[in-house]
Amino acid sequence: MKISRHCFLKIRSAMPALSLALVTVLALALGCTKKPTNTNEILVGEFGSFSGSEATFGQSTSEGVKLAFAEINKKGGINGKQLRLISLDNQGKPEEARAAVQRLITQDKVVAVLGEVASSRSLAAAPVAQQYQVPLITPSSTNPKVTEIGDYVFRVCFIDPFQGLVMAKFAALDLKKKRVAILRDVKSDYSTGLADVFATEFKKLGGEIVADESYQAGETDFKAQLTQLKGKKPDAIFVPGYYTEVGLIARQTRQLGMTAPLLGGDGWDSEKLSELGQDAIKGSYFSNHYTTESTEPIVTNFIKAYRDAYGGKTPDGLAALGYDAAGILIQAISRTTEITPKNIRDEIAKTVDYPGVTGKITINEKRDATKSAVVVQVDGKVNRFIKTIAP
Numbered sequence: 398m399k400i401s402r403h404c405f406l407k408i409r410s411a412m413p414a415l416s417l418a419l420v421t422v423l424a425l426a427l428g429c430t431k432k433p434t435n436t437n438e439i440l441v442g443e444f445g446s447f448s449g450s451e452a453t454f455g456q457s458t459s460e461g462v463k464l465a466f467a468e469i470n471k472k473g474g475i476n477g478k479q480l481r482l483i484s485l486d487n488q489g490k491p492e493e494a495r496a497a498v499q500r501l502i503t504q505d506k507v508v509a510v511l512g513e514v515a516s517s518r519s520l521a522a523a524p525v526a527q528q529y530q531v532p533l534i535t536p537s538s539t540n541p542k543v544t545e546i547g548d549y550v551f552r553v554c555f556i557d558p559f560q561g562l563v564m565a566k567f568a569a570l571d572l573k574k575k576r577v578a579i580l581r582d583v584k585s586d587y588s589t590g591l592a593d594v595f596a597t598e599f600k601k602l603g604g605e606i607v608a609d610e611s612y613q614a615g616e617t618d619f620k621a622q623l624t625q626l627k628g629k630k631p632d633a634i635f636v637p638g639y640y641t642e643v644g645l646i647a648r649q650t651r652q653l654g655m656t657a658p659l660l661g662g663d664g665w666d667s668e669k670l671s672e673l674g675q676d677a678i679k680g681s682y683f684s685n686h687y688t689t690e691s692t693e694p695i696v697t698n699f700i701k702a703y704r705d706a707y708g709g710k711t712p713d714g715l716a717a718l719g720y721d722a723a724g725i726l727i728q729a730i731s732r733t734t735e736i737t738p739k740n741i742r743d744e745i746a747k748t749v750d751y752p753g754v755t756g757k758i759t760i761n762e763k764r765d766a767t768k769s770a771v772v773v774q775v776d777g778k779v780n781r782f783i784k785t786i787a788p
Contacts, residue, residue, distance in 0.1 A: 438481045439474075439736060441466075441726065442501030444512040444522065449489030450615070450641050453667045454514040454715055458536050459484060461719025462511055464706055465727060475731050483507060491521035498522040502529045508738050509534070509730075511722055514715060515639075516540035516587040523550045532742040534726055536718035537663065537686070540586045544764040549738075551745050551764045553722045553753070554686060555788075557587070560662050561594025561637075563684045563770045563786045568633055568660055569602040571772075571784070572682075576607045577660075578631035580622055580646065582638045583611035591637035591662050607631050612642065619646050623653055633657050639664040644673025651677040658682065666714040671778050681775050686714040686755040688771050688782040699754045714755070721753035725760075 443462060445455030466480045474480060483505050487493035494513055501507045502525065510526055510533040513519045519538035526533035527547035535543060537554045544550050568574045577599060582588035596606045607629040610622040623646070626634060634650065636643055636659050643665055650659065659681040666685055671678060689700060689711055699720060703712040712720075728751065729744035730736060748760040756768045769787045773780035 437478055439478050439730065440481050440483060440505060440507045442498070442505060442507035442510040442512075443482055443484040444487050444494055444497035444501065444510065445484070445514060446489040446518070447484070447486040451489050451515065451639055453640075453669055453713075454537075455486070455489075457667075457713050457715040458512070458514055458719035460703070460707055461536075461712065461716035461721075462723040464703055464716075465720045465723035467706070468702070469727050475727065478736075480727070487513065487518060487522075489515075489518070491518050494518035494522040495525055498525040498533070502526065502531050507531065508736060509726055509741050511536065511719070511726065513538060515585075516543055516590070517585060519543045520546070520586060523547070526550060529738075530742075531738045532726075532745055534722045534745065536722040537715055538587075539663065540590045541765075542586070542590075548746075548764070549742050551760060553725055553755070553758055553766045554663075554718055555768055555770055556765055557590040557662075558594050559788060560684050560770060561591050562598045563772065564635065564660055564662065564682075565595050565598035565602060565604070566786065567682065567684075567772050567784075568635070569599060569604050572633065572658070574604065574632040576605050576630065576632045577635055578608040578610070578626040578629055578633075579606060579635045580610050580612065580619070580626065580638075581636075582614050582642065584613045585638065587662075587664060588637045588639075592635065595635050595637065612638075614639065614642060616642065617645055619649050620653065623650055623655065627653055627655050631657050633660055635660045637662045637664065640667040640670040640673065644670055644675075644678060647674040647677040647681065663714060665775075666780070668713065668778060671775065674775075678775050679777065682772055682783065683775070683780075684770050685773050685780065686770070687717045688773060688780070690782040695752055696754055717754040721751070721755050721758065724753065725751050725758065 447455045470479050485497040487497050514537045516538040519535045523546045527549050532549050534551045539557045541556050579592050581592040608626050661683040663685050665683040729741050732744045733740040751758040759767045761767050769785050771785050772783040
């Protein structure tokens with residue numbers, strides 16, 4: 398029995414604390430059945446953290462995806478068929494991410510899935526896509542293990558080994574730092590992976606990791622760890638976490654009298670970073686997927702379209718990656734003679750030099766994207782472009 402999406406969402410909105418699995422069971426018990434599939438539509442699933450502590454990640458990504466879908470649908474769709482996006486909120490929880498993909502594939506019968514941002518949630522959900530052999534494209538999960546899950550799992554972002562190398566090179570060669578401390582989220586696959594790579598590459602360049610402290614997402618007091626770091630007198634502090642904690646860490650770092658710059662990865666990219674970090678985060682650096690200061694027509698056109706669609710808001714890197722992930726999927730579907738998950742998978746794998754907002758994207762044999770990264774500096778709500786670093 399197929400569940401009506403309207404009924405499903407009605408139950409979910411009335412009882413948001415219920416897991417996806419329990420909502421599904423209740424919907425079935427109430428006799429909610431799904432209407433027959435519209436043959437003039439192509440169903441694509443999306444799962445993301447639309448609520449929870451990292452909600453800006455999911456919201457930005459989804460806005461980028463929806464913009465790409467709206468543009469192709471306005472042009473008549475793909476071979477006369479309109480794309481319809483079915484989005485599910487995983488609330489920032491790995492178990493909910495897995496349940497969302499299970500539902501999208503088995504109940505909604507989507508031909509492909511887009512998501513997630515966080516590596517830990519992609520690692521939880523991607524095995525479901527692989528099991529059912531439905532292609533999944535993550536816009537921004539950078540942990541290498543994500544695409545190792547199987548041949549139906551792809552990404553359009555760079556991976557942690559490259560991102561870690563970028564920041565290690567920038568710290569050692571551009572900033573001329575010799576002694577760096579690390580503060581990592583020990584429960585995050587993204588954070589630990591990036592920290593490990595940074596440490597290895599920075600030492601290869603002659604640098605020293607003077608301390609390596611940890612925290613867990615959700616914490617608000619980091620002074621004990623920062624006091625330990627202060628005693629080691631680092632030239633810089635590498636904090637490969639998410640904006641939710643990084644902003645607070647920046648403020649507490651300055652409160653302790655530490656002036657060393659903070660360095661990070663793309664998990665910093667949110668309009669909330671400066672709101673949380675205030676003046677303390679200004680002058681810090683992180684690696685990212687694109688810069689809004691680019692003058693490339695594909696970038697300026699995207700920014701204009703996004704601002705027009707979303708009330709003047711400037712798109713962050715997650716929105717750009719969502720747009721690119723959707724674009725690669727659209728291109729793959731348009732090349733298929735018959736729209737099936739396997740055919741779509743095969744076409745995604747053939748992607749070469751896709752002209753993305755975040756740069757030219759080629760999907761390699763490991764289903765990862767080969768592309769450049771940029772380093773930006775936080776300047777209030779603006780991230781100033783510093784340099785591009787190629788693979």
